[in-house]
Amino acid sequence: MRREMILPTLLVTFVLLSLSSARPPHIVLIVADDLGWNDVGWHNPQIYTPNLDKMAQNGVILNSSYVQPICTPTRNSLMTGFYPYHTGLQHFVILDDIPGYIPSNFTTLPQKLKQLGYSTHMVGKWHLGYCNWKYTPTYRGFDSFMGYYNGREGYYNHKEGTGYDFRLNEDVHYPTHGEYSAHTFAKRAIDILNSVDPQKESLFLYLPFQSVHEPLEVPEKYENIYSHIQNKERRTYCGMVSAMDEAVGNITTVLRERGFMDNLLLVFTSDNGGNFQYGANNLPLRGNKNTLWEGGTKGAAFVYSETLLKKTNYENTEMMHAVDLFPTLLHVAGGIPDPGIDGMNMWPTISENKSSPRTEFIYNIDEIDKNAAIRVGDYKLIEGSPGQSNDWYPLPTREVDVQQEDSGDSFSADTEYQLFDIKNDPTEHFDISEKYPDVVDRLKKRLEEYKKSLVPAHVPPPDPKANPKYYNGTWSPGWC
Template sequence: MPVTGCDPMVFLFLLSIGPLSGADGPPHLVFILADDLGWNDVGFHGSEIRTPHLDELSASGVRLENYYVQPLCTPSRNQLMTGRYQIHTGMQHQIIWPCQPYCVPLDETLLPQLMRRAGYRTHMVGKWHLGMFQEACLPTRRGFDSFFGYLMGSEDYYSHVRCYPVTSERDRCALDLRDGEEVATGYQGRYSTELFTEKVVNIIYKHDPKKPAFLYVALQAVHAPLQVPERYVAPYAFIQDPQRRLYAGMVSAMDEAVGNITAALRDTGLWNNTVLVFSTAQEDVREDVREDMREDVREDVREDMREDVREDVRTAALLPQGLRISPTCLPPRPGPCSPLGPDPAPPSARTLVPPRPGPLLPPRDPCSPLGPNLPPSSARTPAPPSARTPAPPSGPLLPPRPGPLLPPRDPCSPLGPDPCSPLGPDPAPPSGPLLPPRDPCSPLRTPAPPSARTPAPPSGPLLPPRDPCSPLGPDPCSPLGPDPCSPGIELTDSFAIHHKLQTDNGGQPLFGGSNWPLRGRKASLWEGGVRGVAFVAGPLLRRPGTVSRELVHISDWLPTAVGLAGGQLNGTQPLDGFDVWKTIRDEGLPWTQRVSGDQRQSTQAFNVSVHAAIRFSNWKLLTGYPGCDVWFPRPGCDVWFPRPGCDVWFPRPGGSNATSTSAAPLKSVMLFDVDADPEERSEVSDLNPSVVEFLLRRLEHHQSASRPIVFPDNDPRCDPGPAGAWGPWA
């Protein structure tokens, strides 16, 4: 059974009480979803990309440091809208493709429908991607009073056109932009991030403050193709990688959009009674390749395609009293770590596709088993190296910094200056273990003891104590700002390992994103694919400026939002999500006080060839093929021409590691203590057989309750015609 995950989403959950007029009432709820935003792509995680608006909002709220989503788009958005695991809706596949005749099951009650029943005005702007083959699937038929945006997974940022093979022999390029249920014309040339922000701001200014509003903003940014006005790119001239530079500009445009939306809320007086959720989502890796490379590469589907099921990570109550998983299924992959990933296109779209000239794959994919570019086929002439993989630079690696965009050379590194610093190469690190130390400036915070990972740091007070409230002064690596000792900050001995504003999957390194130092990328079950950025802010919080270590999952937002709205969950299918508002508001209310988890186990053995992942307490179990298993280097490091400290790390047998483009085979069952090892470097299944057995039986229990996967072939009737627009056809 094929399954797909969803884009990583990052949600900013901002909560406020009464409006400026002082009137009481349910809060306005605003969900902002950013597409494909990586763990290391926000300022408060130490990124070189500037996100001042997100930084300010996260510093004034509660950052959710144990937040999980799906590794791909449709399943994550499905879980957000239904509050249910995708195994319970039949959507445990990849994504919904433009010509597939299905959508979120019509017997599911979606979040906007519940909000409307609670007396809310409901609006959506941006990306739908939950199916549109018939009118009953459209956003305005699923609970939204208004909709402006696009229906499919990706498109051009300026023309709003999407190209897709409607048959094995014919591609079709057509407009995908709707205002309500009508095709929206006249917006060609308008950059989508700015266009969507304008529409959101107009809704805010026109809204009657006496009536509560639910506003869902699903931005196209920062999904491929990499397109952005030059003014956003100019401040990042110091970034050498052209894709990372464009991507950084897109992130800045997205951050500005969040700032403009919140400014409108403040200006209208709605802010003080608003719950704002910001989340980043990630699209299927094949969507990236098709949109940015214009290359339609498809693999024939094996006979066992519909028998390959993957369960995905589930968080929010993964403590001994409550287990939560999110199953996702993938069809067979064309090859380990291929940048195209598992091919979800239906068979009718995968055969007889004529080859196109040019490079098959984007350049320099460290996960490709064939190296940076695929060899030519009999029908292809590869592009010359100059068109695919740039030669290593000569002379200084980077021009001088144009301004104070970058921090000084990593003064917090126990090895001294940052070897990946754009200020120039540094001496090789001292001898010792191959793995670089965990960066103490990393959002993962507390590093492992030096004896457990690297040689002792140089003598002298290179680093202040990890205690930000030490007499020696605050921690300069703190993402919370210069004064982390303010009364609102709560610090614990444990450190967060899953942080998402809210994401539905991780970043895509092939197109500028970064999940460093987490393992893997979008479309994988590693932490880099399912761990996101999340925070909640607003006057309803009793302890703003704190960091929550409680487990939260994307499916929790439906019951949480309905609870805040004072609505009812009557008529919904059995929910998998929990109302986590008290946990967020009170910061630390144990799940064991509120959740009595289903502890049933199956007596049958779980098929470990199934692609699955489950998180329980501090343990994470992986079975089957989890996806690309590389630790991508931090931004500024070149994958194929690395400098000291900039290696791409591949797992090796026995716990050792090597810098190589050929990773060792993965085990069919892997166990990690993600509290102690968030980077998933130490596989410990042999040391904990009882934990492995327990989690395998839990997986089998959930697998036995899953619904059959719905993943139909392309319907050629989807063809919009030479001058038409994408939309319902059935």
């Protein structure tokens, strides 16, 4: 070989060896519970979330990222890549004594990542079924789990109703007495980070925080940040948001100190809109948690990476849905989703600001509540009642404001279909169904096509065998 060819050949060999030895990136997925659209600093500068704001502003803010109207269905979408109406989880949430779950034939995101060699860990709220051990996190792909199975509990005592609900893997766990859950979760996440070698392992860390779901509880120092807010519920709620932000900041500090940031993708999203009856706010969007309005289904979200994003510091307005995170994260990890999932790979859209491959999505189809909603292009069609919170709810102003009555104003139960142009009317003030009957007909036909693949909602009756009295006072698997 001539001398002038040796150096280029060696360089090519070195590059190929480097590429072959490069590890898939670490992935951190953070989910905030019941976080309002107007309750993050990048939407509302009166909210103190400096750690989240810094990542959002230096990453990619997702301004058209949709989630399901309520907790369980969104978590289903994230973990499976399927719409809830394809898994039977489209109606409401899994309550404490209901034997609901993601069916075992659905492969979860951590299971797929484990096949790629990832270390998978979960810290926080599950809410995807626990009546049998096989439906719990460590049997659905996670190497470890610290958190709770149900949908809500006290932030300090970890109790829901008559039972205690907190686990470390399969064991009942009792964190430090009097410790706030956001702090407990941050400490556990940091312990996991300290146990992983970022140069030799690829980490998937799923962090579905308890924050900021009711009950309204927070250490006083966080509430004091908002001493100017007269309303007690709003003041406490905002303190809860800032406590979560600090927890995220503590985690990202360790991510940086230990070298994870050199090869990491971090995704943050809410699971649904905020609940105005417990201090949250979705302005300027219409509606509330558990409604098909934008205020219930448009998630505050961003993506952050210091090395993987080709374009940063911008607001992405391309259409995407929670089901899309499954194939997107799998793509980043070097994997391929199973055929037939509802999600689409959004990595070129997010990382390069390319056009979204998604031109339509389903908000939900609920045959029990007899309602549904579909988005096609700029148009949104709502069939039946969007829910029971149908207005634009202002920030509370009175010093003591009992949980506001839900009047259900601005919607007639006789209305069968409503049509909105979301691009030009993102706050859903103008129903244009009578003006554009042809568009209504077109979207109705498209919705009917989706309904053909609906799996009946799995909503079994409460089971008295779930009673914590049979399990030493804890909510425990083993009753279905």
